[in-house]
Amino acid sequence: MPNTPGAAHTPTIVLVGHGMVGQRFLEALAERGVTGRARVVVLCEEPRPAYDRVQLSSYFSGRTPDDLSMVPEGFMAEHGVELRTGDPAVAIDREARTVTARSGLTVAYDTLVLATGSYPFVPPVPGKDAKGCFVYRTIEDLLAIEEYAKSARTGAVVGGGLLGLEAAGALKGLGLDTHVVEFAPRLMPVQVDEGGGAALLRTVEGMGLSVHTGVGTQEVTVGDDGAVTGMKLSDGSELAADMVVFSAGVRPRDQLARDCGLTVGERGGIAIDERCRTSDPAVYAIGECALAVDGRVYGLVAPGNEMALTAADAIAGRESSFTGADTSTKLKLLGVDVASFGDAHGAAEGCLDVVYADSRSGVYKKLVVDTDGRLLGGVLVGDADAYGMLRPLTGSVPPVSPEQLVLPAGAGAPVALGPESLPDDAVICSCHNVSKGAICEHATLPEVKKCTKAGTGCGSCVKVIQQLLPKTGDGGLCGCFPQTRQDLYEIVQVLRIASYAELLDRYGREEAKGGEGCEVCKPTVASILASLSHGYVLDGEQAALQDTNDHFLANMQRNGSYSIVPRIPGGEITPEKLIVIGEVARDFGLYTKITGGQRIDLFGARVEQLPAIWARLVDAGFESGHAYGKALRTVKSCVGQTWCRYGVQDSVRMAIDLELRYRGLRAPHKLKSAVSGCQRECAEAQSKDFGVIATANGWNLYVGGNGGATPRHADLLAKDLSDAALIRLIDRFLMYYIRTAERLERTAPWVERIGLDHVREVVVEDSLGIGEELDALMSRHVAGYRDEWSETLADPERLARFVSFVNAPDAPDPSVRFVPERGQIKPDLTFLTLEGVSAR
Amino acid sequence: MKLELSHDDDWLPICDTTVLTPGRGMAALLPDGRQAALFRDRSGRLYAIDNRDPFTGAQVLSRGLIGSANGRTFVASPLLKQRFDLETGRCLDDDEVAVAVYPVRTS
Numbered sequence A: 001m002p003n004t005p006g007a008a009h010t011p012t013i014v015l016v017g018h019g020m021v022g023q024r025f026l027e028a029l030a031e032r033g034v035t036g037r038a039r040v041v042v043l044c045e046e047p048r049p050a051y052d053r054v055q056l057s058s059y060f061s062g063r064t065p066d067d068l069s070m071v072p073e074g075f076m077a078e079h080g081v082e083l084r085t086g087d088p089a090v091a092i093d094r095e096a097r098t099v100t101a102r103s104g105l106t107v108a109y110d111t112l113v114l115a116t117g118s119y120p121f122v123p124p125v126p127g128k129d130a131k132g133c134f135v136y137r138t139i140e141d142l143l144a145i146e147e148y149a150k151s152a153r154t155g156a157v158v159g160g161g162l163l164g165l166e167a168a169g170a171l172k173g174l175g176l177d178t179h180v181v182e183f184a185p186r187l188m189p190v191q192v193d194e195g196g197g198a199a200l201l202r203t204v205e206g207m208g209l210s211v212h213t214g215v216g217t218q219e220v221t222v223g224d225d226g227a228v229t230g231m232k233l234s235d236g237s238e239l240a241a242d243m244v245v246f247s248a249g250v251r252p253r254d255q256l257a258r259d260c261g262l263t264v265g266e267r268g269g270i271a272i273d274e275r276c277r278t279s280d281p282a283v284y285a286i287g288e289c290a291l292a293v294d295g296r297v298y299g300l301v302a303p304g305n306e307m308a309l310t311a312a313d314a315i316a317g318r319e320s321s322f323t324g325a326d327t328s329t330k331l332k333l334l335g336v337d338v339a340s341f342g343d344a345h346g347a348a349e350g351c352l353d354v355v356y357a358d359s360r361s362g363v364y365k366k367l368v369v370d371t372d373g374r375l376l377g378g379v380l381v382g383d384a385d386a387y388g389m390l391r392p393l394t395g396s397v398p399p400v401s402p403e404q405l406v407l408p409a410g411a412g413a414p415v416a417l418g419p420e421s422l423p424d425d426a427v428i429c430s431c432h433n434v435s436k437g438a439i440c441e442h443a444t445l446p447e448v449k450k451c452t453k454a455g456t457g458c459g460s461c462v463k464v465i466q467q468l469l470p471k472t473g474d475g476g477l478c479g480c481f482p483q484t485r486q487d488l489y490e491i492v493q494v495l496r497i498a499s500y501a502e503l504l505d506r507y508g509r510e511e512a513k514g515g516e517g518c519e520v521c522k523p524t525v526a527s528i529l530a531s532l533s534h535g536y537v538l539d540g541e542q543a544a545l546q547d548t549n550d551h552f553l554a555n556m557q558r559n560g561s562y563s564i565v566p567r568i569p570g571g572e573i574t575p576e577k578l579i580v581i582g583e584v585a586r587d588f589g590l591y592t593k594i595t596g597g598q599r600i601d602l603f604g605a606r607v608e609q610l611p612a613i614w615a616r617l618v619d620a621g622f623e624s625g626h627a628y629g630k631a632l633r634t635v636k637s638c639v640g641q642t643w644c645r646y647g648v649q650d651s652v653r654m655a656i657d658l659e660l661r662y663r664g665l666r667a668p669h670k671l672k673s674a675v676s677g678c679q680r681e682c683a684e685a686q687s688k689d690f691g692v693i694a695t696a697n698g699w700n701l702y703v704g705g706n707g708g709a710t711p712r713h714a715d716l717l718a719k720d721l722s723d724a725a726l727i728r729l730i731d732r733f734l735m736y737y738i739r740t741a742e743r744l745e746r747t748a749p750w751v752e753r754i755g756l757d758h759v760r761e762v763v764v765e766d767s768l769g770i771g772e773e774l775d776a777l778m779s780r781h782v783a784g785y786r787d788e789w790s791e792t793l794a795d796p797e798r799l800a801r802f803v804s805f806v807n808a809p810d811a812p813d814p815s816v817r818f819v820p821e822r823g824q825i826k827p828d829l830t831f832l833t834l835e836g837v838s839a840r
Numbered sequence B: 001m002k003l004e005l006s007h008d009d010d011w012l013p014i015c016d017t018t019v020l021t022p023g024r025g026m027a028a029l030l031p032d033g034r035q036a037a038l039f040r041d042r043s044g045r046l047y048a049i050d051n052r053d054p055f056t057g058a059q060v061l062s063r064g065l066i067g068s069a070n071g072r073t074f075v076a077s078p079l080l081k082q083r084f085d086l087e088t089g090r091c092l093d094d095d096e097v098a099v100a101v102y103p104v105r106t107s
């Protein structure tokens, strides 16, 4: 029994549903200290803890389920929350105050919170359950869609709303011919008006999706094997499709509440009061399953989060209420910006529209104002940059006329209105209801995110937040330099500056002059100096600028030991050299692994062992592989014409030539390359910064490819090149990149930023007339290259730094220890974390 | 000039100050098995903090880059880049974390 008089009772809070709002609720409980005095049990239906459903589609652009997780590491343990994944609640007994889970577990509660979200509505058409029919709500749905799409060519999405378009974008991205069927006369009927719908339609069709509006789905047709073959539509037409995704809206998951007699709305949703209590005061409901006092069920995270805070307040004994929320949204659907805010449809009496439309570029903007000039709402399609500014202005008279607000920059519009002009109470982050004033109390974006949560929801406010933060938000490299990397490159080149100190003291920010610089600009400047002067990177003052990896010409690993990667050009290696690597690894007890870059990595060396290891490797003809530098990594090759029955050129020779030409070249970020002997592309050249594919007539050059977290296919720069023409284009491409890219900007985002056409003009057509200058820079690099490890070994002064301890040069570092695993070694991490204080 | 570090109420001679490259660090092994990270900044000022990176447990702070911001000199850990104030040992990215500081002098 709750609160038995006299007995010490730890109240129990049970949360049913661990989705976005459920997690926000748990955090709010922790913030209010409730988790410290109550037992909290979470019943979670899905097999994994809460994840970012809003960003669900980013799974298809490479985010893993882990990336999407919303639960900070260690959160549950730290706050003593008992999370039961894969164990949904199946019954509530309000009389006994217990919840029963599918596993049979029954928990007694003092307070019960329902955050069960919604389920996708599937219209009751024949065939809706056939093999090949899906919904789009959970990670499991996406995994199933991805798997099925492997054997499908055409897909149809039922529903042209926000989620339908996301699902359509995903199918398209999986390589399917994609149809969207929408019952309303336009796409996204809830968010945009007719004009916006038309602009959206043109853009969406321009992307190769087929859109059918004004028609309903009557039947899903099914083949003999029980799998989907297509759909019959209400206008009598038929559509062939191998799979169907239903995205026709969502319904609140209120069955549990119904079964135990809680009040639910006529059209669903668990009825709640202003404090988020249901008809039973011991039971709360929050998020998409709840029906708020204004009679609405909110299908967005922002209102759900507000409910989470309100319920947590009520439980913690604080006053707050939820009476309704703003449903403004900004989305990037299929690469098109779509935003709507406030009274987007102009429902208020006597209001006026101000519209700007450009059908060529697919831009449509409408603002709704009242007769006093107050901004009531609006719709933006195709260009929603102004959203972050306009939404907070809703309800007030904007400082400039509405016409000026919708006209594109340059078309008579005045200087864009900056967020400085917003009042302090303007809400900048609607997901977490954070005002401009609260944001301006902080200095950096990470701080804002940590302290206010602003920017951690849909992310659409981040741009405005950055504008509000104090500078370095001025585009400067860091707190020391107001210039970009490109500016610094030009300064160093033109003014022939040779030292970091000189650059900092002459061109740094006033407050940074004469100081130590920082860990951001030091390696950046070191790289610029190395690109331009070709000196040994470890000499003189430069020694102090390099990241530890460059400093020791090796890669630091998690326990402070280093890894060693000798260069193996093109991935070709003789048996003798393989034997040497094996012997060195055996003699020094190193862990060996074949890397993803067609070479061999040796792990577990202590600082003072590096010279001895390299002496053996250099002796056998190996060079540094620059696995540590922002420099050329590997040029991978396929076996090519020499052996392969399909090959049309000698890809191995070309890969070796390229690797030897560009080895040691310092750049804003690492550079990777590959050469394939024919179009089958076994070397994966199209995922490289510069990739080469053999043709019957020569070589095709691709640029701007990337693996990693944001993969990008490389673009074809030029076709059927001779050896000499190929090398010349790559020389110019690389030097132009080195000159103009920002710090840690790989070629892929660089090409995206400056445009492939521009790259082609400069590199292929020499439109800037700098071709010869770029050639000369590369010739200097090639002529000046020397192996860093041979040079280091030849110089006792340079070798002096390779000790673990300055006061005990021969002593090995006792904290670098290993334990065995699968016949080799691995770092002994328990030892590291045991020592004295625990590691965090 | 010799750099000396205060340890167990005693001044422990470590190395010649010229061995330290301005802007970089070196590690020293102390008699009790602990490790100190020694640094010299541009103006010649010397610092010593514990070498152990509290975020990873690895003895690596001496191999980070030093920098300055708002008048404070710091080292950025080479592993996960958290910054530590060289005078106070406080982590500038997490109020709850700090490393020990060892007084130093030259003789």
Ligand code: SRM
Residues within 6 Å of the ligand: A555, A556, A557, A563, A564, A565, A593, A594, A595, A596, A597, A598, A599, A600, A601, A627, A633, A634, A670, A672, A687, A688, A705, A706, A707, A708, A709, A710, A746
């Ligand atoms: C060793 C290796 C993994 C392996 O065991 O196979 C590896 C290991 C590391 N990779 Fe990698 N990457 C390795 C191949 C790759 C590949 C595959 C390839 O090159 O074909 C990729 C994807 C291709 C690409 O880069 O486009 C890859 C994408 C990354 C990224 C993401 C880059 C991006 O643009 O998104 C990082 C992070 C970064 O650089 O900021 C990274 C960073 C790292 C770092 C440097 C992380 C770190 O700072 O400690 C790892 C250290 C290596 C070390 O200590 O020696 N590694 N890494 C591979 C070394 C290849 C080599 O021989 O040099």
Ligand SMILES: Cc1cc2nc3c(=O)[nH]c(=O)nc-3n(C[C@H](O)[C@H](O)[C@H](O)COP(=O)(O)OP(=O)(O)OC[C@H]3O[C@@H](n4cnc5c(N)ncnc54)[C@H](O)[C@@H]3O)c2cc1C
Residues within 6 Å of the ligand: A016, A017, A018, A019, A020, A021, A022, A043, A044, A045, A046, A053, A054, A055, A056, A057, A087, A088, A089, A090, A115, A116, A117, A118, A136, A137, A138, A163, A166, A253, A256, A286, A287, A288, A289, A298, A299, A300, A301, A302, A304, A329, A330, A331, A458
């Ligand atoms: C693809 C997609 C894109 C979206 N984009 C946006 C956007 O851009 N902006 C925006 O504001 N919103 C967006 N949304 C909506 C947003 O995701 C929801 O508003 C939000 O997730 C609601 O949170 P919730 O916790 O109420 O529900 P959910 O996140 O759905 O969580 C409810 C959880 O409860 C679980 N559950 C249900 N019944 C039980 C039970 N009996 N026992 C235990 N667990 C149970 C469910 O399995 C689920 O995990 C999007 C949704 C999708 C699917």
Ligand code: SF4
Residues within 6 Å of the ligand: A638, A639, A640, A641, A644, A645, A646, A647, A648, A651, A676, A677, A678, A679, A680, A681, A682, A683
């Ligand atoms: S890319 Fe072509 S030449 Fe090279 S291995 Fe593959 S099939 Fe053979």
Ligand code: FES
Residues within 6 Å of the ligand: A428, A429, A430, A431, A432, A454, A455, A456, A457, A458, A459, A460, A461, A462
């Ligand atoms: S508005 Fe969505 S994160 Fe700020």
